[in-house]
Amino acid sequence: MIDLAQLRREPEFVKAALARRGIANSTMDEITLLDVEHRRLLQEAERLRAEVKDLSRKVGEARRRTDIVGADKLSARSRELGDLEREATQATEAVATALRDQLLMIPNVPAPDVPEGRDENDNVEMRRWWVGMDEGLPFPEYGEHQRVAHWDIGIELGILDIEAGAKLAGSMFPLYRGAGARLLRSLGFFALNSHMADYEEIRPPSFALTETMMSTGHLPKSADDMYAIERDGLWAIPTAEVPLTSMHRGEILEESKLPIRMTAQTACFRREAGAAGRDTRGLLRVHEFDKVELFAYCTPDQSDDAFADILARAEGLLQSLGLTYRVLRLCTGDLGTSSARTFDLEVFSPGVDRWLEVSSVSWFRDYQARRANVRYRTPDGSTALVHTVNGSALAWARIWAAIVETYRQPDGSIALPSVLSPYMGDSMTIGPKAS
RNA sequence: GGAGGGAUGACAGAGCGGACGAAUGUACCGGUCUUGAAAACCGGCGUGGGCUUGCCCACCGUGGGUUCAAAUCCCACUCCCUCCGCCA
Numbered sequence: 001m002i003d004l005a006q007l008r009r010e011p012e013f014v015k016a017a018l019a020r021r022g023i024a025n026s027t028m029d030e031i032t033l034l035d036v037e038h039r040r041l042l043q044e045a046e047r048l049r050a051e052v053k054d055l056s057r058k059v060g061e062a063r064r065r066t067d068i069v070g071a072d073k074l075s076a077r078s079r080e081l082g083d084l085e086r087e088a089t090q091a092t093e094a095v096a097t098a099l100r101d102q103l104l105m106i107p108n109v110p111a112p113d114v115p116e117g118r119d120e121n122d123n124v125e126m127r128r129w130w131v132g133m134d135e136g137l138p139f140p141e142y143g144e145h146q147r148v149a150h151w152d153i154g155i156e157l158g159i160l161d162i163e164a165g166a167k168l169a170g171s172m173f174p175l176y177r178g179a180g181a182r183l184l185r186s187l188g189f190f191a192l193n194s195h196m197a198d199y200e201e202i203r204p205p206s207f208a209l210t211e212t213m214m215s216t217g218h219l220p221k222s223a224d225d226m227y228a229i230e231r232d233g234l235w236a237i238p239t240a241e242v243p244l245t246s247m248h249r250g251e252i253l254e255e256s257k258l259p260i261r262m263t264a265q266t267a268c269f270r271r272e273a274g275a276a277g278r279d280t281r282g283l284l285r286v287h288e289f290d291k292v293e294l295f296a297y298c299t300p301d302q303s304d305d306a307f308a309d310i311l312a313r314a315e316g317l318l319q320s321l322g323l324t325y326r327v328l329r330l331c332t333g334d335l336g337t338s339s340a341r342t343f344d345l346e347v348f349s350p351g352v353d354r355w356l357e358v359s360s361v362s363w364f365r366d367y368q369a370r371r372a373n374v375r376y377r378t379p380d381g382s383t384a385l386v387h388t389v390n391g392s393a394l395a396w397a398r399i400w401a402a403i404v405e406t407y408r409q410p411d412g413s414i415a416l417p418s419v420l421s422p423y424m425g426d427s428m429t430i431g432p433k434a435s
Numbered sequence: 436g437g438a439g440g441g442a443u444g445a446c447a448g449a450g451c452g453g454a455c456g457a458a459u460g461u462a463c464c465g466g467u468c469u470u471g472a473a474a475a476c477c478g479g480c481g482u483g484g485g486c487u488u489g490c491c492c493a494c495c496g497u498g499g500g501u502u503c504a505a506a507u508c509c510c511a512c513u514c515c516c517u518c519c520g521c522c523a
Binding site: 039042043045046047049050052053055056057058059060061063064071072074075076077078079081082252381383 | 453454481482486493502
């Protein structure tokens with residue numbers, strides 16, 4: 001949620017910044033109007049309530065003096081004012097609800113360095129990385145044997161069974177098998193182990209309450225993108241960001257404990273409602289995938305470092321897996337609702353000949369903390385909202401695809417990167433020969 | 436799923452219609468004392484909101500209700516604990 005106080009203080013700045021994200025000035029003017037009206041009604045209601053309380057006190061006093069007539073008189077007057085107060089309070093709440101509903105739909109104020117743009121085509125590429133780049137080698141040339149899509153490799157080697165997944169849960173629910181399943185498990189294990197020293201490992205629930213979804217900004221805006229379990233009032237989480245951000249919801253944290261850094265691998269569920277038919281083959285876009293998330297609650301001063309650390313870790317994993325990738329700075333048109341700044345990492349997957357998004361590192365400033373009401377105690381004894389930062393490291397379905405395609409050998413087998421050997425053991429080569 | 440007990444400030448724990456935003460203890464912060472520390476003593480110590488910055492309002496699990504007045508009475512719900520049942 002944006003800062004209403006800031007909107008009051010510097011309306012022109014906030015309006016201009018949000019206009020970059022397509023929020024009309026008139027929408028913000030409406031919010032300002034509701035805010036003014038709300039405070040007017042609030043004052044009126046509170047004035048009446050103070051008077052009722054005062055009269056009630058006097059009724060008590062009169063009773064004690066056994067002044068029954070006086071007490072009844074005061075009671076009657078208080079009852080009248082009480083009715084007025086009830087009306088005023090109802091009116092106040094109606095306006096407060098309208099204001100809140102509007103406010104929940106307003107995205108975060110973008111950071112000044114977020115480039116202008118309409119959609120993903122306007123994202124700005126910051127850099128690329130590939131094996132040997134530091135030694136001056138050119139961008140890799142991939143051989144014919146690497147130009148095979150992972151869904152074909154999956155069938156060939158019996159490690160990915162898209163049809164079996166579809167049979168069980170419908171299309172876009174992949175099923176991995178044999179060495180393919182083991183590879184997926186190894187990737188998660190590998191990543192969690194590498195973060196373990198600095199990030200507390202969490203295994204959260206896979207479902208969340210509506211309130212939890214509100215905190216991250218996934219609701220009310222993105223309800224159509226998520227799976228709902230209506231009977232139980234639950235939503236399937238689209239990312240571990242959801243439970244991690246709400247871990248300390250409504251709490252006041254010790255500043256000395258910050259930054260609080262956590263990591264979690266979870267299944268991530270996405271309906272992909274608006275993406276029917278787009279890039280849906282194989283693992284390019286699926287309804288369920290495993291992902292390791294990195295997350296930090298921090299003070300405003302710490303948030304730049306927290307962001308840099310998460311980005312560096314995501315890149316570090318890609319580098320140790322030997323995968324080619326690029327870093328994009330998201331433009332205003334592609335930025336997620338809650339984010340003030342996001343960098344995406346895209347891995348190059350030669351078989352499908354595409355860049356695949358495998359990580360999104362975002363800085364939310366206090367937007368999510370305001371929704372989730374997560375604060376910390378400042379040195380002067382007052383409270384302030386924390387900042388939240390998170391990023392994937394990494395989303396495994398697409399990494400799986402990139403690995404299988406990148407490391408396919410001329411004989412059709414796959415020679416896995418050596419960092420996985422602690423987890424893959426004697427299965428470092430996947431292929432007809434090994435199986 | 437059934438039966439009973441509970442939910443109050445950082446924690447423990449009183450209050451069970453009228454001056455209660457809430458006793459008391461611990462913890463914490465400041466001060467006195469001390470060579471220093473401890474102890475003792477003194478003072479402070481929840482969160483949010485509004486505006487005329489001194490006041491007002493809200494919050495005692497959540498939501499309703501009764502009343503001139505609710506932490507306190509009534510109803511519903513949620514969560515926790517104990518016992519029984521079921522279960523990976």
